[in-house]
Amino acid sequence: MYEHLEYYGVSKKVIEAMNKIDRKLFVPPEYQDSAYVDTPLPIGYGQTISAPHMVGLMCEYLELREGNKVLEVGTGSGYNAAVMSLLVGPTGKIYTVEVVKPLYDRAKKIIQQLGLENVEVFLSDGKFGLEEFAPYDKITVTCYAKEIPPALIEQLSDGGILLIPVGDEYVQILKRIRKHGTKIAEESLGHVRFVPMV
Template identity: 80%
Template sequence: MYEHLEYYGVSKRVIEAMNKIDRKLFVPVELRESAYIDTPLPIGYGQTISAPHMIGLMCEYLDLKEGDKVLEIGTGSGYNAAVMSLLVGRTGKIYTVEVVEPLYKQAKALLESLMLENIKVFLSDGKSGLKEYAPYDKITVTCYSKKIPPALIEQLSEGGILLIPIGNEYVQVLKRIRKQENRILEENLGDVRFVPMV
């Protein structure tokens, strides 16, 4: 279904994971006929489910490997966490944080119903990360922030990758941050459009 994402540089491995998780389950009932279109869709409470190509690219940029321990800030519908859970495998873990309580409850119930046992969903403010399970091999943020929250850098393991949109409501850049030998390496991956960090 998402084979066209190869055009964006998304690997077959990521596309296979996306094809196994039905995006239709993660969008509101009235929008299900649009579930497979490559566009963001509203999921309520001012939040969206990202376009499939953006989910594919973010998984690619994170370089997700079997056994990775991942923190996601902004569970939203839960679709991104579900796809990542397949990419990190049974030995990996996805810890995902959502601040909007109704979305947290919906995503938690849906992910549990799909029996994706390597995902834990938390109701919490993402700016402070999730200290109790740190450090993380990979951290991904699905909403933009005006600056990089220091807690996320602290909770990133040595050699880890943090992916975060930085900017304002008009201009945002997707940044990939690497932590190497106590240095922070920053890379711009292009312009993006995300909802704000609440």
């Protein structure tokens, strides 16, 4: 279904994981007809489910591996967490936080229905990360921030990767941060369009 994502540079491994998770389950009833279209869709409360190509690219940029411990800031629909759960495998773990309670409730229910035992959903303000399970091999943020929250860098493991859109409502750059001891290496991966961190 998502084979066209290879043109964006998404690997077959990531595409295979995306094909195994039915995006339609995470899309509100009024948008079911567009569930497989490569576009973001509203999920309520001012939030969206990202376009499939963006989900695929962010999984690639994170360099997810079997056994990785991942923090996701902004559960949203839960789709991204579900895809990542397959990429980190049964020895990996996805911790995902959502600040909007109805979205948290809905995502948690779907994740449980799918039997994804390596995903835990938390109702929490993501700008503070999730300190109790830190450090994380990978941290991904699915909403833009005006600046990188210090807590997220602090909770990143040595050698870890943080992926976050940074900017404002008009211009956002997807940043990839690599942490090596006390040193931080930052690279820009291009312009993106995300909803704001709330």
